[in-house]
Amino acid sequence: MKIRRRLLYALASMLTLAGLALAAPRPAFAAALTEVTSFGSNPGGMRMHIYVPDTRPANPAIVVAMHGCGGSGPGFYSGSEFAALADRYGFLVIYPSAMQEAGFGKCFDTWSAAAKQRNGGSDPVSIASMVAYAGQRYGGDQNRVYATGSSSGGMMTQHMLSLYPDLFKAGASFMGVPFTCFANAADYPPGGQCTGGSMNRTPQQWGDAVRQASAGYTGARPRVQLWHGTNDTLVPYSLLQESIEQWTNVFGLSTTPSSSDTPQPSWNRRRWADPAGTVQVEAYSIQGAGHSLPSTGMAAAAIAFFGLTTPPTTPPTTPPTTSACRVTAAVNAWNTGLTTNLTITNTGNAPITGWTLAFDLPTGQTVTGGWNASYAPTSGRVTATHVSYNANLAAGASISIGYQATHTGNSGAPTAYSLNSSTCTTG
Incomplete structure (x- = not known):
């Protein structure tokens, strides 16, 4: 078992490094990543980095971009395309760094009892504090906040959408799992029921977990985009279907998609729209891909799903000044x-x-x-x-x-x- 765990850890590390090689080159004039050492309540003991593009509107949207196990905020900044897209479209990017040890190094806490309760403590509260800080310090629009992440970060994406539906407008989860998939710390990979390949709950059970996390909330739910490789064995591809069942149930939609297509070779996309025609859930099955997402072009598809593809027209400001x-x-x-x-x-x-x-x-x-x-x-x-x-x-x-x-x-x-x-x- 120890040998198997070491092999899995090595595989995860290699895949993480492979993902880091996919970032688009940054323009020479781009702003720098900045660490924030005091951003508010931080029960998860997390680190925060933020990328503020030189050109942005007075109240830019906020994207929280989260790394996989063993990674870091600066590593995800360097190894993904979100900062380059922020330069193009003028939104802020928060890069949290997880500090809690799990099976594959430091991972975002999606397993503890505290993390499964709104304002219960641990990493979710720390991330919500980062969003509030971005609003206070840089004028970030608290009505346009989005979450995305890879592996552990993809898991936390679905987690935050469940706990804070009033804060997040949409999320894009790469290689994630449904909310409450992990029973406890012992269930976290490697091993455990959630990622062991045998997880199977009903859509109603999955949907109830989300509704119970934000009991009493009656407002609009954040739209959800899901990505998974068909050859992913570290976080099994079968969990994509479990996530689909969770979120379609939350929206009161059938598990049968409204439409399906192939926007790029090997990208098989299914969509679930509400009666008004708005796509609330979108799922990508990436044929032949393992635990290696997002790859080139996928971050852009996530940003398009968020509706953030209008370039800013205001001149550079660092930071916005509204008073003296x-x-x-x-x-x-x-x-x-x-x-x-x-x-x-x-x-x-x-x-x-x-x-x-x-x-x-x-x-x-x-x-x-x-x-x-x-x-x-x-x-x-x-x-x-x-x-x-x-x-x-x-x-x-x-x-x-x-x-x-x-x-x-x-x-x-x-x-x-x-x-x-x-x-x-x-x-």
Whole structure:
């Protein structure tokens, strides 16, 4: 068994490296990948990198692109075509790095009980925090957020669509598995029932798992694109059908496709449309392919499915500026507690209607209450949002807000203030 596992690990590593060789060459003028070290609540202990194209609209769409087991965010950036497509179409790309060890190295947690609950903890909460940060820092449109990923990242794609249907508009899962396929950590590859080739639930059972994950949600569900190689033995091709059954049931559609075609040689595509004609589920069977997706052109097909193929017309901005501001902080600390008063000044020439102030809370501090604003989350990168009586901030005017917090020794003031995504000066 140990020999078999080592062989499987070596195979997975070789396939991952093969995928990294498929990226399109980047233009010389392209922006650089940037690491964000403090982006908010991070129970998964993950790393975040973001790619912000030089040319983009004021409120660009956000694509979360996730690597396979043993990979990393920077590796998926270098080895996939999503950043080059971001240069062309002007959307942001978040590249999370998984930090939890599984059968093939560091993988995204789709197995734990916490990860299967909305806001339950682990990697899903960390990824949702990254999306919120992209909105606060770069003006990313929270109504146009999309997920994609390969292998472990493809699994997390279907996972996030299940847990946060109100946040994600669509997803493209390469070599993934249905939501709740893994019973626990012991079920994760290699071995286990999910990827052992014997997983078979009814469409109703699969659909119920998604509905239970977001109980009470009645809004639109994210559209789903699925990709799998017919010769994939690491994540068996049979799991594509299980994913199809899950998502068609979620949409209340028959498992019989509305249409099928071959958009490229070896790409067999099936589509499931709702009564209005909108394709809600799309599945690609890649003939003869193993555990090696996405390959050339597949990222472009995913971006087209998301509806992000309109080039931006606005000039380069880094980052978008919506206001000018200054923040001063006054901390009063004792034992394990403190209060912090923040004075926000609009140093711009135009009034601000509706504001949010984001800042990094020092490590070990937790907000327990506040005044003149609402605060969320309670640690990490916190966002203070105006209340009804102080939503407007005239040019040259100031307002005071504050909070109470506990601390474990670090009673310092917050850092990295930004007002409506515009960086503020301090003092």
